[in-house]
Amino acid sequence: MNIEDTIVADIREFNRFYTKILSLLDKHVLNTSYSFTEARVVLEIGFMESCIANNLVEKLDIDRSYMSRIIAKLSKDGLLTKEISTLDNRTSVIQLTAKGIALFNQLNEKSDKQIINLLHGLSQRQITEIHASMLLIKKNLEASGGYCNDTI
């Protein structure tokens, strides 16, 4: 082990710093009447194109019953359709409707704009550095795989 204290301190500082960045980004994603969690669900269904509730539960780490209610709400609002799976009668295949896709696109565009705004004023070089750094962090942390076990 023997990881230097300064490294741990710097990583914790980065985490505090990035927590604030992310929370600012999250806050402004929405002028839609949907909560951040609901928006995440819409985005995830959009990315997956077709899925079942349990996929979303696992991917987004949201409680089963809570997800059930969110899906019910989105369905009631006409953003998605549920159709009982032919493979597994316990589950329903979930897909965005045209209206859901419209919201998905809107959320996507907003998120893209936020990132562009975040980088606004930085030089090409700085942007490249940030980009490369993010890829590196993700690659290295994924390599360990340890980040998603219980003893984290």
Added chain:
Amino acid sequence: MNIEDTIVADIREFNRFYTKILSLLDKHVLNTSYSFTEARVVLEIGFMESCIANNLVEKLDIDRSYMSRIIAKLSKDGLLTKEISTLDNRTSVIQLTAKGIALFNQLNEKSDKQIINLLHGLSQRQITEIHASMLLIKKNLEASGGYCNDTI
């Protein structure tokens, strides 16, 4: 402007990735009977050593009234003291008690251990890469300063 689409997409992916890392870290900070937000407040008071409620409101971006209640609870539990400021009679100087400092240390140790755990299994080189990348991201994003304005 003209920031490449792939860069924006990669940054958004990094944000999703890192959101999950942070939420896993957060979840496990506590076996204490305090919530994540309360723990953040204790940590922040500990770092600042002495502060007023409004410093915490700004630093942690928590609603004024909510903060007032959190401080009241922590005070009732004997974790901090409030003493009316001699400089500004509207405010109170907040400081951790011995008990509060004990919790602060405990939270700090847990957080350090989590980071060590997160890095567990990685090579020195990988750790160095992650560390350097984080410093670079923070430096570059802070340079812009734009990350904290309203139009993010």
Added chain:
DNA sequence: GAAAAATGTTGACTTTGTCCACTAAATGCC
């Protein structure tokens, strides 16, 4: 010194999330 702004508190409320029990279907096992 009056108007405006800042700080903190409280009551009432909404949103968000969790826990538990339950149904129904699928899976594993002999």
Added chain:
DNA sequence: GGCATTTAGTGGACAAAGTCAACATTTTTC
């Protein structure tokens, strides 16, 4: 096949987290 176990989803009841508006008090501004 038949029985036990697991998995997916739902609903009730509840707790935690956070928000909003109104207010008192003090400070700042002009």
